[in-house]
Amino acid sequence: MLNTHLGETVRKYHPRFDSPHAKVILRSREGTLYRTSAFTLRNTSGYFRNLLPPAQHQTQTTHQQENPILIDASDTTLELVLRMLCGLETAIWTATFDELEDAVVLIERWDTAGPLSIIRSAITAPPFHAESLRLYALATRLGWEEEAQLASTHTLSLSLHDEDHTPRLEQLKSKHLLSLSRxxxxxxxxxxxxxxxxxxxxxxxxxxxxxxxxxxxxxxxxxxxxxxxxxxxxxxxxxxxxxxxxxxxxxxxxxxxxxxxxxxxxxxxxxxxxxxxxxxxxxxxxxxxxxxx
Structure with missing residues (x-):
């Protein structure tokens, strides 16, 4: 977010991502800026590996500082993924399933395996058992067999005939829906x-x-x-x-x-x-x- 103060442009940086040593600046939908290490981004993300070639690191630094990279993600999603990507403490156990799903979308877009493995471990936690159909849909889509089996067990407290579950069931591939129905x-x-x-x-x-x-x-x-x-x-x-x-x-x-x-x-x-x-x-x-x- 950009604010004007005494005729100067003041940039709003996320307090945890405001190190002067981090030269790549990311900008969320809300306009918050995140200073992030180019080295970290390149070594953890296929997307940034292609976007930030080694030969251009020095020449692009000033340009990137003036023109942040726009990220199509909310502050909640961007912060969560960056914390995982940078090895910082995360509040993933208190994240909602909506937030986790949004994080997965960004993780897949960035092609970053580390955060995805953290998500995979997190979704087996008890707080997400109540979202068993969503968990099953996510796990089957990503090919996580053990997590899909766990989710299928938790769906046994539900009636698949209930119309409230129709939108979730329609998200499943036919073979996964048939397996669950069976x-x-x-x-x-x-x-x-x-x-x-x-x-x-x-x-x-x-x-x-x-x-x-x-x-x-x-x-x-x-x-x-x-x-x-x-x-x-x-x-x-x-x-x-x-x-x-x-x-x-x-x-x-x-x-x-x-x-x-x-x-x-x-x-x-x-x-x-x-x-x-x-x-x-x-x-x-x-x-x-x-x-x-």
């Missing part, structure tokens, strides 16, 4: 298959069976079928499966009916199902489900 769908379907085939549920999975207590009364297993359907819907809505076995599940109408179902024979009134045993088996069905793409 992960969500496979957890749901494998869980359902386990409920349908687990030996513990063989009695409950029969359309009609005999009360296990009195061995006389025929009973309809509709309470279990309704609870299974509710669990299937929950896994479709939230494939992580953390609502299964939760306190919320205790309050589901289907749970109340299922665990409270009793033999209609007055002399028996035995419970249809052993809740403790069946819940333990239900939870075991969640073990072993795929967690990553």
């Amino acid at each position: 992960l969500h769908r496979s957890r749901r379907d494998m869980f359902k298959h386990a409920l349908d085939t687990h030996v513990t549920f063989s009695h409950a999975n029969s359309p009609r069976t005999i009360c296990q207590r009195c061995q006389l009364q025929e009973i309809d297993n509709y309470p279990w079928r309704e609870l299974k359907m509710r669990m299937f819907m929950e896994m479709d809505r939230r494939p992580l499966g953390d609502t299964i076995g939760s306190l919320d599940m205790e309050e589901w109408a289907e749970s109340v009916v299922c665990w409270g179902a009793r033999c209609p024979k007055e002399q028996c009134s035995g419970l249809y199902y052993d809740k403790r045993v069946m819940m333990r088996s239900i939870m075991s069905c969640l073990v072993g489900l795929p967690l990553t793409v």
Whole structure:
């Protein structure tokens, strides 16, 4: 930013990038100036390596001081990338995902591997887990397989059917979108298959069976079928499966009916199902489900 004071032009330099020994001056969108070492820029950035050839360092110094290099980036983005590029302390752990994405754009434009590796390490931090779809999109675009797998795990708390996620999903390449959809769908379907085939549920999975207590009364297993359907819907809505076995599940109408179902024979009134045993088996069905793409 340029200010006029007593007829002189006063330049606004960033306080951390105002060394008189740094001869290259960069200017942000807001007009803030950043004095930066030509040596550092050339040795860390392919873009500046081409822009600042060694033979022209001395002859261009005065010209560059008078005419700063305009950088199409905000102060927030430019400062963050320059701090990483110059080996200075960064507040990257407090940066928002928007700021990180803007930084990646500038890093790619400058062709500088160092800051990109710092970003790669930073995005696995817990603060960014809530942005799992954005993290997955960024990691897959950059070919970061481990980070993409981690992000795919964190997406399991989301429903991909939610229209709020459509803009993010549209950013994905088809193969990455299919991989993510397959992960969500496979957890749901494998869980359902386990409920349908687990030996513990063989009695409950029969359309009609005999009360296990009195061995006389025929009973309809509709309470279990309704609870299974509710669990299937929950896994479709939230494939992580953390609502299964939760306190919320205790309050589901289907749970109340299922665990409270009793033999209609007055002399028996035995419970249809052993809740403790069946819940333990239900939870075991969640073990072993795929967690990553």
